[in-house]
Amino acid sequence: xxxxxxxxxxxxxxxHWQGLVRPKLDGLTDEEYFWEPAAGSQExxxxxxxxxRGTSGAPVQAGSGEFTIDFAFPPPEPPPxxxxxxxxxxxxxxxxxxxxxxxxxGPAVGYDDFAYAGTAExxxxxxxxxxxxxxxxxxxxxxxxxxxxVGPAEGPFAEHPMAALVLHIHREAIHHGxxxxxxxxxxxxKRM
Numbered sequence: 001x002x003x004x005x006x007x008x009x010x011x012x013x014x015x016h017w018q019g020l021v022r023p024k025l026d027g028l029t030d031e032e033y034f035w036e037p038a039a040g041s042q043e044x045x046x047x048x049x050x051x052x053r054g055t056s057g058a059p060v061q062a063g064s065g066e067f068t069i070d071f072a073f074p075p076p077e078p079p080p081x082x083x084x085x086x087x088x089x090x091x092x093x094x095x096x097x098x099x100x101x102x103x104x105x106g107p108a109v110g111y112d113d114f115a116y117a118g119t120a121e122x123x124x125x126x127x128x129x130x131x132x133x134x135x136x137x138x139x140x141x142x143x144x145x146x147x148x149x150v151g152p153a154e155g156p157f158a159e160h161p162m163a164a165l166v167l168h169i170h171r172e173a174i175h176h177g178x179x180x181x182x183x184x185x186x187x188x189x190k191r192m
Contacts, residue, residue, distance in 0.1 A: 006146065146161060
């Protein structure tokens, strides 16, 4: 009996994403989305977030719209704390969106040219779109597609089989999703 690896890989993400992460993001408020539990002084933030254009003190403010995401290259050590907005932006652009574009014909997505969401509702819509594009692409991979080399779009993964990239993307989505849910728990606990 053969193993359907495509189904196994999709199920790895979807069991966690559909059963645990995504339902618990329903009702995310703008206050939670932008909350900085490790905020610095008024002059300097110790958190990276998504901010209205021109209001960030981060070395790099990437994005094409009214909101930008904070970055630095190379990132400082230790890296700044990241908000739910930042973590969602990372999943939307760097985890699902760019990979769906590179490998499955999705629209081009990059940190510099993405229109980051100014509301939690918009970010969740973007998240759903890029997640769905990624999962649809993975579902379309057969055994040969999973075995082929990823290619130059993925730098360190270039020579690895596509299955290795799929596993990496799923680990990223699962661990960042868990971080976001923990931040929601902390936000709720500080209100009690």
